[in-house]
Structures are given as structure tokens and as C-alpha cells.
Amino acid sequence: MGQVTLKINGYPYVLGCPDGQEAHLQALGAELDARVSSIRAQVGNLGEARLLAMAGIMLADELADARAARPPGLDSAAAAAAAERIARLAQRLDGVASKLARA
Template identity: 50%
Template structure:
């Protein structure tokens, strides 16, 4: 298990992570640090616990919005897939119908 030092609101924190996940954890810490610093600028120094709580709540809000957008997009994709399947079925039926007409015309002309 790897250990890295991340900085949040100007303070270092040693955090453990799986080997190979160091950069990802650094990126997450940077994102969290930005939220905490944003809260600190807007509300002043509240103490680390409150700053961290507000930063975490803001990130949780963004995550909830992203999940809602994803769910709406999944519904849209499902609708489009159903529409596509229906259109394909209609196209197949139209082609089969056209093939039958062509066969009938060909047998009528041959007779």
C-alpha cells in the first residue's frame, strides 16, 4: 500500500492508497482542496472541520447533479434504442413486402 502526502487548505495530510492510485488520489485531493478554498473565500476561516464539511457537501451536490443527468441520459438512450428497434422492424417489414411484390410481378410477367 502506498502513502502520499496531499495538501488541503495549506495543510499536509498523509493518506494511504492502493499502489498505482497515487496520481488519482492527488487529483482528487486537488479537487477537494479547490472546494475547501472556495468555501474559505466565501465564508472566511471556519476551522478545518467545517471547511471540510462544506467542501464535501458541495462535491456531494455536484455528484448528485451528475447522477441525475446520467439517469436522464440513460432514459433518453433507452428511448432512442427502442425507437431504433421499432424503425428497424418497420424497415424490415417494408423490405419483405417490397420483395414479395417484386416476386409477384416477376411471376405474373413470366406467366
């Protein structure tokens, strides 16, 4: 189990994460810190809990917008099936290309 110390709004937060995910968690923490800093610059220091809550709400709103903009019917199963079909097509095209190269 990995451990990362994130600095958000000047305060350290020690979080655990799966091994190998430390850099990803650092990047997420940096994004949250940037959001909190932006909010603080606009409205002042409202206290740590309020700043974090506002940043969380803003991120949740962006996530909701992204989900709403996603084409209907596109879910992870459909995406996986499409990726599988593309992989099979790529294999077939490689086979055709090999045959053409030998001809």
C-alpha cells in the same frame, strides 16, 4: 500500498492508497483543496472541520446532480453490455475492411 501526503487548506494529510493510484489521489486532493479554498474565500475561515464538511457537501451535491441527469436505465451492466456490442461491431467492421482491401 502507496502513501500520499495531501495538502488541504495548508494542512498535510497522509493517506494510503493502492500502488499506482498515487497520482489519482493527488488529483482528488487538489480538487478538494481548490473547493476548500473557494469556500474560505467566500465565507472566511470557519475552521478546518467546517470547511471540509462544506466542501464534501458541495461535491456530494454535484454527484447527486450528475446521477439525476444520467439517462434512466443506464447502469454499469448496461454500459458494459453496450461496450461489448460496440467491440464486436468494430471487429466485424475490421474484417469487412480487410476483405475490401484485398479485393
